[in-house]
Amino acid sequence: MLAFAVVAIASLAVVNGAAVPLVSWVLAATRTRLVIYPWALLASIVLAHVVMFRWFEPRGWSSVGLGSSAARPRPVGIAALLGTLAIGLPSLALLGIGWLRVMPGPPGSSLATAGSIALFLAPAALWEEMVFRGFGFAVLREWWGTPAALGATSVVFGLVHFQNEGASLPSVLVVVLAGLFLGGVLIATKSLWAAFAAHLAWNWVLAGALHSAVSGIPFTTPDYRVVDAGPDWATGGVWGPEGGIPAALGLALASISLYLRRARREES
Numbered sequence: 001m002l003a004f005a006v007v008a009i010a011s012l013a014v015v016n017g018a019a020v021p022l023v024s025w026v027l028a029a030t031r032t033r034l035v036i037y038p039w040a041l042l043a044s045i046v047l048a049h050v051v052m053f054r055w056f057e058p059r060g061w062s063s064v065g066l067g068s069s070a071a072r073p074r075p076v077g078i079a080a081l082l083g084t085l086a087i088g089l090p091s092l093a094l095l096g097i098g099w100l101r102v103m104p105g106p107p108g109s110s111l112a113t114a115g116s117i118a119l120f121l122a123p124a125a126l127w128e129e130m131v132f133r134g135f136g137f138a139v140l141r142e143w144w145g146t147p148a149a150l151g152a153t154s155v156v157f158g159l160v161h162f163q164n165e166g167a168s169l170p171s172v173l174v175v176v177l178a179g180l181f182l183g184g185v186l187i188a189t190k191s192l193w194a195a196f197a198a199h200l201a202w203n204w205v206l207a208g209a210l211h212s213a214v215s216g217i218p219f220t221t222p223d224y225r226v227v228d229a230g231p232d233w234a235t236g237g238v239w240g241p242e243g244g245i246p247a248a249l250g251l252a253l254a255s256i257s258l259y260l261r262r263a264r265r266e267e268s
Contacts, residue, residue: 004135007051012044019043035120042123045130052135064134065192075189076197083198086181086254088205090246091226099230100241105211108222114208117219118200121207125199132157132179133186133195146187154179164216164239171236171243175215177251178202178242184258206240213240 020040027034053059061067094100132153140149158176161167185195206214211221216239228235236243 001136001139003056004048004052004139007056008045008048008131011047011051012041015040015044015047038120038124038127041127042130045127045134049130049135059135059138064130064138065186065190065195066130066134070189070191071193072191075191075194079185079189079191079194080197080201082185082254082257083201084205086198086250087202087242087247088209090244090250091205091210091241093246094230094235094241094244095226097230099228099235100210100212100226101229102224103227105221105223105225110211110221110223113221114204117208117221118204121203121214122200125203126196128157129182129192129196129199133183133192137183137186150180150183150187154183161215166213166216166238166243168237168239168243170233171216171239174236174243174248174251177248177255181251181255181258184255188258188261202242206242210241213238215239215242 020036023036023039026032027036049061049064053061062069091100095102137149137153140152143149144152154176157179158172161172161175182195182199185198186192189195203214206212207219207221211219211223211225212227213219226241228237232244234244234246235241236247241247
């Protein structure tokens, strides 16, 4: 675990020092607009895993749920659907009772913005999954057992979000619950690709479909935006809808469905 932490920090330094300046120059020369830092984070954690697998512990990508067999469309698709419903249904309920409201936004293309937001959210979500439920999670499962590893990584996953704007104890507790859900996806499907799909779907529904903040991070979106018009315990306030009790209930129901699905599969 210590080696993985050191390698991850060193990999980030290498990517930021060598790759980012070159990529920035290419983007500037071709007049291409792209937010680099989530891609740099992803590249660094991929490099860290490669180094660990090659020189420290030859586990291979399948050991962290990123092998080719873990990329099966069915579990990945089901996980994405669960992530979508877990936040989509609570948000629709809040819209229905008027505690979230749709307001006009600046002119522009919502479709193009949804695509650009996905290009930002996808590497960030995969980076977070590899950091919190990748190599380190696999080692902790062997060392402490699955329940302890799931609990510890989910708590740390929540605590690191305290640095985001508008963070509060209730919103961070929902993030901890999200960590338990995403870890449950990994355990039930044996696929980190599935956990990534659920994570990306959750974030994209918030930013790409609802045009709201994601963990307190706002996005500039055209056409419309969803604003808070109810109590913060339900709407999440500036944190966004994922910080409220309805989102927590959505995560709880999604986690229960994972457990029931796994139980049925084991019985069969």
